[in-house]
Amino acid sequence: MGDLQIHRVGKKYDAIIVGSGAGGGMAAYVLAHAGLKVCLIEAGPMFDPKKDSNQLKNPWDSPRRGASTKFRPFGDFDGCYWGWEIDGEPYTQKGNTKWEWWRARMLGGRTNHWGRISLRFGPKDFKRKSIDGLGDDWPIGYEDIKPYYDKIDRMLGVFGTNEGLPNDPDGIFLPPPKPRLHELFIKKAANRIGIPVIPARLSILTKQINKERGACFFCAQCGRSCKVYGDFSASSCLVIPALETGNVDLITNAMAREVLTDKDGLATGISYINKTDMQEYQVTGRTVVLGASACESARLMLNSKSARHPNGVANSSNVVGKYLHDSTGADMSGIIPELFDRKRYNEDGVGGMHVYTPWWLDNKKLDFPRGYHIEYGGGFGMPLYGFNWGIENLNGSYKIKGQQKEAGGYGASLKEDYRYFFGSHVGMAGRGETVAREDNYCEIDPQVVDKYGIPVLRFNTSYSDYEINQAKHMKQTFSEILHSMGAVITSGGDDGKHNNYGLHPPGKIIHEAGTVRMGNDPKKSPLNKNSQAHDCKNLFCVDGGPFVSQADKNITWTILALSMRTSEYIIEEMKKQNI
Amino acid sequence: MDRRKSIKTLIIGGFTATVIAESCTTHENSPLVPADKEVVLSGLNRMKEELAAEKVLMAQPAFFTPEEMSAITILGDIIIPKDNYSGSASDAKVPAFIEFIVKDKPELQTPLRGGLRWLDIQCLNRYGKAFIDADEKQQMEMVDEIAWPKKAKPEMMQGVAFFNLLRNLTATGFYTSEIGVKDLGYMGNVPNQWNGVPEDVLKQYNLAYTEKELKECVSFS
Numbered sequence: 001m002g003d004l005q006i007h008r009v010g011k012k013y014d015a016i017i018v019g020s021g022a023g024g025g026m027a028a029y030v031l032a033h034a035g036l037k038v039c040l041i042e043a044g045p046m047f048d049p050k051k052d053s054n055q056l057k058n059p060w061d062s063p064r065r066g067a068s069t070k071f072r073p074f075g076d077f078d079g080c081y082w083g084w085e086i087d088g089e090p091y092t093q094k095g096n097t098k099w100e101w102w103r104a105r106m107l108g109g110r111t112n113h114w115g116r117i118s119l120r121f122g123p124k125d126f127k128r129k130s131i132d133g134l135g136d137d138w139p140i141g142y143e144d145i146k147p148y149y150d151k152i153d154r155m156l157g158v159f160g161t162n163e164g165l166p167n168d169p170d171g172i173f174l175p176p177p178k179p180r181l182h183e184l185f186i187k188k189a190a191n192r193i194g195i196p197v198i199p200a201r202l203s204i205l206t207k208q209i210n211k212e213r214g215a216c217f218f219c220a221q222c223g224r225s226c227k228v229y230g231d232f233s234a235s236s237c238l239v240i241p242a243l244e245t246g247n248v249d250l251i252t253n254a255m256a257r258e259v260l261t262d263k264d265g266l267a268t269g270i271s272y273i274n275k276t277d278m279q280e281y282q283v284t285g286r287t288v289v290l291g292a293s294a295c296e297s298a299r300l301m302l303n304s305k306s307a308r309h310p311n312g313v314a315n316s317s318n319v320v321g322k323y324l325h326d327s328t329g330a331d332m333s334g335i336i337p338e339l340f341d342r343k344r345y346n347e348d349g350v351g352g353m354h355v356y357t358p359w360w361l362d363n364k365k366l367d368f369p370r371g372y373h374i375e376y377g378g379g380f381g382m383p384l385y386g387f388n389w390g391i392e393n394l395n396g397s398y399k400i401k402g403q404q405k406e407a408g409g410y411g412a413s414l415k416e417d418y419r420y421f422f423g424s425h426v427g428m429a430g431r432g433e434t435v436a437r438e439d440n441y442c443e444i445d446p447q448v449v450d451k452y453g454i455p456v457l458r459f460n461t462s463y464s465d466y467e468i469n470q471a472k473h474m475k476q477t478f479s480e481i482l483h484s485m486g487a488v489i490t491s492g493g494d495d496g497k498h499n500n501y502g503l504h505p506p507g508k509i510i511h512e513a514g515t516v517r518m519g520n521d522p523k524k525s526p527l528n529k530n531s532q533a534h535d536c537k538n539l540f541c542v543d544g545g546p547f548v549s550q551a552d553k554n555i556t557w558t559i560l561a562l563s564m565r566t567s568e569y570i571i572e573e574m575k576k577q578n579i
Numbered sequence: 580m581d582r583r584k585s586i587k588t589l590i591i592g593g594f595t596a597t598v599i600a601e602s603c604t605t606h607e608n609s610p611l612v613p614a615d616k617e618v619v620l621s622g623l624n625r626m627k628e629e630l631a632a633e634k635v636l637m638a639q640p641a642f643f644t645p646e647e648m649s650a651i652t653i654l655g656d657i658i659i660p661k662d663n664y665s666g667s668a669s670d671a672k673v674p675a676f677i678e679f680i681v682k683d684k685p686e687l688q689t690p691l692r693g694g695l696r697w698l699d700i701q702c703l704n705r706y707g708k709a710f711i712d713a714d715e716k717q718q719m720e721m722v723d724e725i726a727w728p729k730k731a732k733p734e735m736m737q738g739v740a741f742f743n744l745l746r747n748l749t750a751t752g753f754y755t756s757e758i759g760v761k762d763l764g765y766m767g768n769v770p771n772q773w774n775g776v777p778e779d780v781l782k783q784y785n786l787a788y789t790e791k792e793l794k795e796c797v798s799f800s
Contacts, residue, residue, distance in 0.1 A: 045626060052624045056768060059755035061622055064683050065676070066755070071629040081626045106626070161795050175797035178775030184786050199795070206797040217770035343780055348767035382768055383754045385680075389747045392728050408728045408739075410746065412662040415762070418754060419664075422763050 006271070006280045011249070013039040013285035015570065016270050018256045018300065021109025022556050023542035023563045024291025025234030025242070030567035031289075032247040036574070039283050040239065040248050041272055043255045043292075044081055044105030047112065049225035049236050053079065056219060056227075059384050067385035075384065079225035079233075080113040081106040088451030092458040099442075099459035100507035101295060107252065108235030110293065111556065113510065115352050116202040116222050116231050117375070118158045118557040120149045122167030125551035132369040134466075135436045138548040139520045139529035142169065148561035156232045156560070157209045159350075160201035168358040168553075174206045176354060177218070180347050182378035182426050183355045185336060189485030190357065195374075195477065200356045203232035203557075212241065220381075222351025231351065254281070255452055258304045259288055259539065265308030267539040273452045287538040287570060287579055290516075291563065294544035295324070295442050298515035299457050301526070302444045314526050314533035322441040323514035324461060325434040325550060328372065329504040330471040332478035332492035333427035336378075336485060337398060342423045347380050359552045368469040371552040372432025374477070380423040388418055394490070395421075426487060430474030433552040434506075435466050436514045461506050471503035511555050516545030531566040538579045542566050642681050642688060649711045650695050651677055651745070657722055658749045664762050668749050671756035677748055687748070694741025698725075701738065772799035 014036035017024045054077040062076040073083035104110045123142040153172035162170035176199035187197040208215040214228030222231045229236040253275040260269045269284035290297040298321045302312035359371030395417040396407025445458035495502030519525025522534035531546045533539040542563035573579045655668035681687045699709045725738035753759040
């Protein structure tokens with residue numbers, strides 16, 4: 001280590017952005033298009049879906065037939081690099097906590113993983129404390145963010161329908177795809193018992209919106225990333241266009257270590273380790289924008305200690321890392337006997353559900369304060385590793401072509417069974433709002449560092465009855481819908497009190513937020529309503545960190561809207577010479 | 580091509596030709612592929628760390644002995660034989676897939692190796708021979724003891740667990756092969772335009788799109 005030294009990058013930037021996902025990518029896009037000089041730091045390698053996507057590969061193109069690995073937990077064809085664990089980058093748990101932390105390391109960050117579900121928060125989602133007394137209200141309301149939702153709807157494209165729902169706002173939608181067969185079954189069954197099912201809202205281009213991006217060609221593989229940019233990814237829709245302005249220097253394989261500050265406590269830049277040459281670098285700029293993900297941005301702030309910021313940068317409130325919360329999740333799946341021996345046709349559709357259920361009940365009449373939405377799956381999927389695993393639990397339970405068979409077996413009769421059941425599965429997943437609490441947090445582990453010598457995060461979270469009762473309700477709902485469509489539960493039916501009704505461990509839904517929340521009171525929130533640090537006016541956070549609460553909606557569309565809003569604010573403040 | 584490499588070639592039968600060519604020319608101790616170089620074993624996009632791990636994986640010697648591979652092949656073709664619709668498990672190179680997947684998922688190694696030995700001991704006690712040396716009638720008699728979970732004898736349950744695993748692995752390997760995908764009739768994975776459920780299928784299930792859906796949803800002519 002004798003030759004270890006710190007390399008200072010000579011160029012001074014207007015903005016240094018950490019992270020190239022939804023938040024960082026949007027900031028890079030907006031700032032670069034405004035003519036600012038941007039340095040974008042990404043911990044993983046370059047990734048361009050046009051060249052790098054595994055789209056349209058066949059199952060046999062993977063030696064493991066699409067099975068997952070630690071590099072690709074969602075399967076061998078998945079577009080996302082890394083996931084629950086990264087070699088040399090541990091995280092730790094306090095007490096009985098079992099936080100699951102998904103980390104992407106690549107251009108576009110976790111937008112390489114997500115399901116393209118693009119839901120606006122509704123008016124009530126910003127004012128939950130006023131409604132149920134729990135958590136806090138946001139310092140902004142729907143009216144503040146609506147113009148940005150409108151802009152990103154137009155700019156990035158999202159399909160859906162205007163339904164006039166009070167807390168699931170209308171948008172500027174492309175036409176949705178027609179429901180698939182199992183989705184028609186779900187809709188009929190759910191409507192029969194008073195549960196609404198409406199067209200999904202996904203950022204997939206059912207029609208072309210500009211000449212840079214092609215229209216969806218219905219291969220159902222958004223998760224692999226799209227060669228024609230027919231869906232939203234931060235790489236294809238934000239960072240690559242930002243690079244084309246010539247105003248962005250992208251540094252890949254660069255792991256941010258610390259936010260640098262001067263004697264007045266203002267941010268001066270970022271120090272990072274170049275993972276390729278393992279050398280230390282510093283890059284300086286007029287503003288620093290964190291979009292490293294809710295937990296990574298909190299980690300970076302907590303690790304940035306100085307005389308002016310003894311608790312970590314912009315953390316005089318001691319709130320950084322607190323109010324960490326993920327969506328709740330519980331699932332159930334079944335089989336629809338009416339769909340046995342289905343006629344074959346291509347029903348891939350878009351890379352996700354064509355219909356969903358927004359929250360439809362009044363929590364005042366329930367034993368949990370916040371809602372959930374339901375995501376649906378099923379139909380003729382591409383056969384991949386694990387295809388019809390456990391057929392021995394299925395093929396003795398139904399008459400197959402009129403004949404009652406013995407469970408298990410082999411031979412031509414078994415092959416008939418696989419054909420018979422193909423396409424008759426259906427799945428549902430509830431995704432709900434957790435109440436953000438101060439005592440659910442991530443902090444710096446006092447003893448553990450990663451392979452770059454950066455202190456790691458330690459998680460400390462628990463569920464309350466609010467989340468458990470909500471999961472119980474999800475399960476009841478799922479079984480009612482399945483029952484209503486004449487389906488038989490095949491998994492998720494045995495959950496109960498003993499396992500919190502199948503409530504997934506926190507972090508598992510990969511919607512974590514709240515660690516650097518915004519608020520008007522600097523004693524209770526690190527950021528103001530513009531996602532600007534109260535204690536350090538040229539430091540901003542644009543990922544899931546600023547969220548006060550995260551609604552029963554997937555958070556990406558709101559990260560994008562908030563990041564655009566903050567980026568425009570940065571431009572204005574720079575014009576006024578305030579930063 | 581030495582013996583070890585020929586085994587490697589055998590087990591990667593499911594891979595592309597370029598992979599096989601590479602496995603003949605790569606030296607064991609050649610340095611890892613540089614980060615910026617696009618050399619991809621499986622033809623899939625791979626990050627640097629993934630590529631390095633895949634190389635280590637492919638450099639491993641075969642896990643199963645030739646006798647074990649014979650048993651896996653015989654059992655695989657009992658589970659998925661050739662029929663009027665499609666070929667057999669071995670036609671679809673399922674044994675090679677199983678050889679690969681036990682290296683990729685080492686937790687499968689002991690249940691499979693132990694299960695095969697359990698089967699051999701049963702056959703040795705019954706017929707005085709290992710499973711692969713038993714005649715076809717004896718093999719089927721043995722398989723019938725473990726292929727039917729609900730009616731198998733209690734003392735056969737370890738064999739049932741083994742056969743369940745092998746059935747599931749064989750089916751996974753088969754139905755994710757070109758032959759198997761065609762057999763199932765999966766028709767996706769091609770660029771197309773989704774116009775909704777075909778008319779005759781809607782009729783079959785007594786379903787119809789609502790006027791709202793027909794008006795709002797995307798249609799292609």
